[in-house]
Amino acid sequence: MRFLILSDLHANWEALVAVLGDAKRHDYQAILCLGDVVGYGPSPNEVTTWVRTHADVVVRGNHDKACCGLTSCETFGTAAQYSSYWTLGALTDENKEWLRNLPRGPVQVENLDLVHGAPDDEDRYMFHEHEAATGMHHAREQVTFFGHTHVQGCFVAEPCRRGFDIRRLDALPVTLAVNWNRRYLLNPGAVGQPRDGDPRAAYCIFDSSSYVAEFHRVEYDIRTVQDKILAAELPKELAFRLASGE
Ligand SMILES: [Fe+2]
Secondary structure, three states, X not given: OEEEEEOOOOOOHXXXXXXXXXXXXXXXXXXXXXXXXXXXXXXXXXXXXHHHHHOOEEOOOHHHHHHOOOOOOOOOOHHHHHHXXXXXXXXXXXXXXXXXXXXXXXXXXXXXXXXXXXXOEOOOOOOOHHHHHHHHHHOOOOEEEOOOOOOOEEEEEEEEOOEEEEEEOOOOOOEEEOOOOOEEEEEOOOOOOOOOOOOOEEEEEEEOOOOEEEEEEEOOOHHHHHHHHHHOOOOHHHHHHHHHOO
16 A cells, blocks of 8 residues: 655644645555644644544644643743644644544554654654664564654664664665665654755655655745744744744
8 A cells, every 4th residue: 555654744734735735646545644733833723624534544743742731841942832832722622632532653554653753752752873773672563654853764774793783864765665674764754844954845655565665845835834823923933944944
């Protein structure tokens, strides 16, 4: 089956619409979401309602938990805290209830595992090899998809005498064929708030039959989202960072 894999949508409706428009050409059959549907962005109900209606499997993110009142946002930075309280006030009861009931990752779909942060801890970041090593140790499947960092990328583990060597692919190919004797942690990147220096919305297509992952980026109307953020009186920095992709 071909999956459209989305993560970190962050209430960015314009980015989601652009991704869906671009992904049409990839002929996918199911949609998987790695969490952080809301938080930061100005369109929490539009994005949550869409994901609730269309995604086949969704795991919860740390912002999903905070924005529906399931957990505290005390550990968040100032802008994230402010946007969490704003989102809590903006979400409909129905959407809040749906977010409260999202499962914790990992969740298995066919031969894939889905997590928000890491296989061993849904809230843990995996930016670097040493952080990915712990995740790889706990991974149940050959291929695990994760989000949370907002960085599109891949960690690959190759068997060696002392176990396995992990490296991050710095030059990410558009098409990545899974090698039968390696293990992978794949990040589709963020739809709604990329932080890898590329402001374009990110997503991934994975074919579970051929074991091929495709990494994609698409431009969207950042200016409209920025205007909505400012009109909602959300912190200005949340608008500015969309343009830099940082
Ligand atoms: Fe996120």
